[in-house]
Amino acid sequence: MTSYTVATDGACKGNPGPTGWAWVGEDGHWAAGSIALGTNNIGELTGLLRAIEDHREVADLIVQADSMYAIDTYTKWMDGHRRRGWKTSTGSPTKNRDLLEQLIAARDARRAAGLPDVVLQHVRGHSGHVLNAWADERAVRAAEHAAEGKESAWSSLGSHPKLDVTVAPKNGR
Numbered sequence: 001m002t003s004y005t006v007a008t009d010g011a012c013k014g015n016p017g018p019t020g021w022a023w024v025g026e027d028g029h030w031a032a033g034s035i036a037l038g039t040n041n042i043g044e045l046t047g048l049l050r051a052i053e054d055h056r057e058v059a060d061l062i063v064q065a066d067s068m069y070a071i072d073t074y075t076k077w078m079d080g081h082r083r084r085g086w087k088t089s090t091g092s093p094t095k096n097r098d099l100l101e102q103l104i105a106a107r108d109a110r111r112a113a114g115l116p117d118v119v120l121q122h123v124r125g126h127s128g129h130v131l132n133a134w135a136d137e138r139a140v141r142a143a144e145h146a147a148e149g150k151e152s153a154w155s156s157l158g159s160h161p162k163l164d165v166t167v168a169p170k171n172g173r
Helices: 040-053 068-083 097-112 130-147
Strands: 003-012 017-025 030-038 060-065 119-122 153-155
Touching: 003 040, 003 130, 017 040, 017 130, 030 040, 030 130, 040 060, 040 068, 040 097, 040 130, 068 097, 068 119
Parallel strands: 003 060, 060 119
Antiparallel strands: 003 017, 017 030, 030 153
């Protein structure tokens, strides 16, 4: 596969609270997971990370996200945090360092394999963008699962069916 588009999203019931993450691809493949306690930003970054890791072989990976935090973290901030010893520009400790380290490793692995960097595109959430609506639906369902005290992950790359991404999910988001 040479080019592939996925949308990512995160959801949190509380903030912090039970958290979900998801990615949904242009062909209906998807993955989602629940985190017992996290933040919306953790959900957003985890969705981005898993999208990149689950598509290591895709040369031209396009990731659409409604989170400017996730986009800016990946494209602008994470290398600066590392250079400053995991401090922000104001000197406070960098939040979500573990995820940033994993994102850097995923990006660097793509580069080492001779693949171009992931292209990130901002999409407006809850505005009728079908892939984003599906990513939101999956992330919210995962956060609801987390609210039941369950941490898990699911994927159409395993035993779950693909989604029909030609139509929006029934929740209408």
